[in-house]
Amino acid sequence: MDVGFLRKTFGDRFVEDSSIAALYVHDASFVEGESNVFGVVFPETEGEVVELVRWAIKHKVPLFPQGSATSLSGNAAATARGLVVSFERMTKVEIDPGDGVAVVGPGVRIEELNVELARYGFFFPVDPGSMRSATIGGAIANGAGGMRGAKYGTVKDWVLGLRVVTGRGDVLKVGCKTFKCRNGYDLVRLFVGSEGTLGLITEAVLKLAPVPESAVAVLAYYDDVEPxxxxxxxxxxxRIWPLFAEFLDAPTAAVVGLEERDTLFLGVDVNTGAEERVLKRLQSIVRGRVASVAVGWSEAMKLLEPRRRLYSAQVHLAQRGGGVLVIEDVAVPISKLPDAVRGLKKLAEKYGVPLLLGGHVGDGNLHPATWFRKEEGPGKAEKFIREMAELVVGLGGTVSAEHGVGTLKKDLIALELGDAVLTYMRELKKVFDPYNILNPGKIA
Amino acid sequence: MDVGFLRKTFGDRFVEDSSIAALYVHDASFVEGESNVFGVVFPETEGEVVELVRWAIKHKVPLFPQGSATSLSGNAAATARGLVVSFERMTKVEIDPGDGVAVVGPGVRIEELNVELARYGFFFPVDPGSMRSATIGGAIANGAGGMRGAKYGTVKDWVLGLRVVTGRGDVLKVGCKTFKCRNGYDLVRLFVGSEGTLGLITEAVLKLAPVPESAVAVLAYYDDVEPxxxxxxxxxxxRIWPLFAEFLDAPTAAVVGLEERDTLFLGVDVNTGAEERVLKRLQSIVRGRVASVAVGWSEAMKLLEPRRRLYSAQVHLAQRGGGVLVIEDVAVPISKLPDAVRGLKKLAEKYGVPLLLGGHVGDGNLHPATWFRKEEGPGKAEKFIREMAELVVGLGGTVSAEHGVGTLKKDLIALELGDAVLTYMRELKKVFDPYNILNPGKIA
Incomplete structure (x- = not known):
């Protein structure tokens, strides 16, 4: 295969050293990438991305696009002999506070963008657990959600326009720079959540939200998940629309340093001056024991900190047990959450797997975590996950609320979608990537 | 052609009488439908829709889906010899306040749904000008926006799942019943705004919003649009996120019964008890002359009433002048609105066409309205619109913010999108409707 083109075009931004490339072949899931890739390239311009795709078409080389590889379903793993395309050098940030938009490169980190935006009183409200390292491009490709999703939804709600290079090497400018447009089919949202399988994002126009004036929050303990x-x-x-409504079950609360009780983190954005009244209303509605309250935007965000520690706590716990962590991502209609929690605990018992439970109650989204010892293999965990999927689909839910499909959920989404939908998805893939060079093997 | 199937399947829900059918071939735009259609059918079940599509494939009969036909770009006009499919009989409404969702048939009117939802303290926040007659199915197919869009976006942000019959006769269940899902490509939003060209919507799962506790609003007059x-x-x-920020220029304000001044309607949802403070803040920021204020949710909605009268005022004015009304739908980045307003006024002078200007400042969305005498024909108006499109695209804007493409914007979106994007859109159409029987001639 002709790597001359890569050397010439990318110079020292083409890393051939297999020991370095090996660092880029996996993501935060337990999916093991293909160790024998051709290397990693770091494009800096859209033109380079176009040339790269044309080269890949010619040589039939799979391209595996990557932001900071925090995906949990294998979305960003290089699972075949190909080339990793890291967007971490494409970090343009242009903020227009008057228009309420930012034009950014795919490699910008969400947290970095928010640091810039804070100067103008704006923010990009989607806050996945990984937001300190997650890139905008990766968040868009994965359709990421987060803790403030109860109020602010997911990435799809905050992307106005995109520039994308398809698997045919075409540059498409889709969407707009205005808060809305209806100029034909919504290709923006077709690329959002497509996990790099339809096109490579080279630029995004984001809608910004004013940071709320103030907020209040409570942390409350419960004896049971139902109340x-x-x-x-x-x-x-x-008539109160929560900003966040997060949940940890008792064992998980203990893991992040709280009391060993089912724990609710409930936040509401409010007007300055309305804090006391809304807090009182929350306290009158919440029947759990309120252990702490927060007044003010930053304080409310701080109250969430134990919840944000969940991922690293899970990683440490799994590692201590010599285990490989698996974080799942199901959602059910909110009223079905108690059934889902009870059902999951029964399943964990049935299969003898550890289980930590937390999630976004406001969205009906649970992130059950389990782990397995490498030497035992994922057998038991996989059976648990399969039955978990059947449980949540039976409750009218979804097997993938915000983490995407990657390689790990390919079998599971079939339970939920049916064959006809998958057939159409495969045909869409062929329109945008007829040579199957963009993140092959993911989604459909 | 075999209409026996239609008579047998739909009975008196197949209307063959050409004088009645003629009422269904056009929408609220000036596009004249094809008077010689085969008739109108009124399906009541998804099964009937599937049979209908299969029959249409066999006989190569175009199907023109319709809600209440309030579209302004010809989206809902029957523009060829075919069959109109009216969804006005599919009016199921199932509200689940606990889950915060409603499952509805496509024929339910937005206003009717909101009357039901009010009992639970929820609402469906998208409020197109036509919301008293517009149906949910039509609003989804057109990707409608509205006056509360400054805060609540457009229909795409409020649809969780859909059941759709494609042009291949397949039933697809896409999306989910939960607040979020990432189960493969986002087909929900591909159907939203597809104007019935990819599939016929038979059911929608909608996300509901709690009605805000309270709101405040001001109506302010200005001497110029720039301030x-x-x-x-x-x-x-x-750090105030407006609920609505609506605009009428001076001549238009006079038409709806206000002073002949550039007029701003500015509303903000607030917590109960915070009204006075937020109102004071608004009054300190707004430099126009505040002519009225509103406190409370219903009162804020009432303050918008003159703005909501715009459409019927425009219709009457055009009719009085013996004219045919044309309502346009452009958007520019907010900061470019003064340039757009000035440019539009110059163009109206240049072409000697009447011009009324109003729109959604919060979204950068203007609805320039003009009219022409039937006997003169649309020549001058079309030239004006063409140059208007060049103006807004030059300002980084869009020629279709929320009304869609239909037949009237097909040439104009090409200015904005480029050939490559249109090519992909046509290929998507072929995936879902290879026989070109679903609303042919629209969008791409």
């Missing part, structure tokens, strides 16, 4: 979920429903029914 | 737009930008920069 916890009911309380979130009652808050929404009281 | 008006600047004030909206300054509000957003003050």
């Amino acid at each position: 916890l979920v009911e309380d979130v429903v009652r808050v929404r029914a009281s | 008006l737009v600047e004030d909206v930008v300054r509000v957003r920069a003050s």
Whole structure:
């Protein structure tokens, strides 16, 4: 295969050293990448990306696009002999506070963008657990959500326009720079969440939100998950739209340093001056024992910190047990959350697997975590996950709320979608990537 | 052609009488439909829709889906000899306040749904000008926006799942019943705004929003549009996210019964108890002359009423002048609105066409309206619109912010999108409707 082109075009931004390339072939999931890739390239311009795709078409080389590889479903793993394309050098940031938009390169980290935006009183509200390292390009490609999703939804709600290089080597400018447009089919949202299988994102126009004036939050402990979920429903029914409504079950709360009790983190954005009244309303609705309260935007964000520690706590716990961590990502209609929690605990017992439970109650989204010892293999965990998928689909839910499909969920989404939908998805893939060079083997 | 199937399947829900069918061939735009259609059918079940599509494939009969036909770009006009498919009989409404979702048939009117939802403290926040007659199915197919779009976006942000019959006769269940899912490509949003060209919507799962506790609003008059737009930008920069920020230019304000001045309608949802403080903040930011204020959710909505009268006022005015009304739908980045307004006024002078200007400042969306006498024909208006499109695209804007493409914008979106994007759109159409029987001649 002709790597001359790569050497010439990318110079020292083409890394051939297999020991370095090996660092880029996997993501945060337990999917093991293909160790024998051709290397990693770091494009800096859209033109380079176009040339790269044309070269890949010619030589039938799979391209594996990557932001900071924090995906949990194998979305960003290089799973075949090909080339990793890291977007970490494409980090343009242009903020237009008057228009309320930012034009950014795919390699910009969410956290870095928010540091810049804070100067103008704006923020990009989607906050996946990995937001300190996750890139905008990766978040878009994965359709990421986060803890403030109860109010702010997911990435799809905050992308106005994209520049994308398809698997045919075409540059498409889709969407717009205005807050809305209806100029034909919504290709923006077709690329959002497509996990790099339809096109490589080279630029994004993001919609920004004003940082709310203020917020209040409570952390409350419960003896059972049922009243916890009911309380979130009652808050929404009281014409209060939560900013976040996060949950940890008792064992998981203990892991992040809280009491060993089912724990609710409930936040609401409010007007300055309305803090006391809304806090009182929350306290009158919440029947759990309120262990701490927060007043003010930064304080409310701080109250969430134990919840944000969940991922690293899970990693440490799994490692201590010599285990490989598996973080799942299911959602059910909010009212079905108690059934889902009870069902998951029964399944964990049945298969004898460890289980930590936390998630976004406001979205009905749970992240069950389990782990297995490498020498035992994932057998038991896989059986647990399969039955978990059947459980949540039976409850009217989804097997992939915000982490995407990658390689790990390919079998599971079939349970939920049916063959016809998958057939159409495969045909869409062929329109944008007829040579199957863009992140092959993922999604459909 | 075999209409026996239609008679047998739909009985008196197949209307063959050409004088009645003629009422269904056009929408609210000036596009004249094909008077010689085969008739109108009113399906009641998804099964009937599937049979209908299979029959249409066999006989190569175009199907023209329709809600209440309030489209302004010819989206819902029957523009060839075919069959109109009216969804007005599919009016199921199932509300689940605990889960915060509603499952509805495509024929449900937005206003009717909101009357039901009010009992639970929820609402479907997208409010196109036509919301009293517009159906959910039509709003989804057109990707509708509305006056509360400054805060709540457009229909795409409020549809969780869909059941759709494609042009191949397949039933696809896409999306989910939960607040988020990432189960493969986002087919939900591919159907949203596809104007019935990819599939016929038979059911939708909608996300509901809690009705805000309270709101405040001001109506302010300006001598010029520039400070008006600047004030909206300054509000957003003050960490206030407007619920609505609507605009009428001086002649248009007079038409709806206000002073003949550039007029801003600015509303903000607030916590109960915070009304006075936020109102004071708005009054300190707004430099126009505040003519009225509103406190409370219903009162804020009432303050918008003159703005909501715009469409019928335009219709009457055009009719009085013996004219045919044309309502356009452009958007530019917010900061470019003054340039757009000035440019449009110059163009109206240049071509000697009447011009009324109003729109959604919060979204950068203007709805320039003009009219022409039937006997003169649309020549001058079309030239004006063409140059208007060049103007807004030059300002980084879009020729279709929320009304869609239909037949009237097909040439104009090419200015904005480029050939490559249109090529991909045509290929997508072929995946879902290879026989070109679904609303042919629209979009791409």
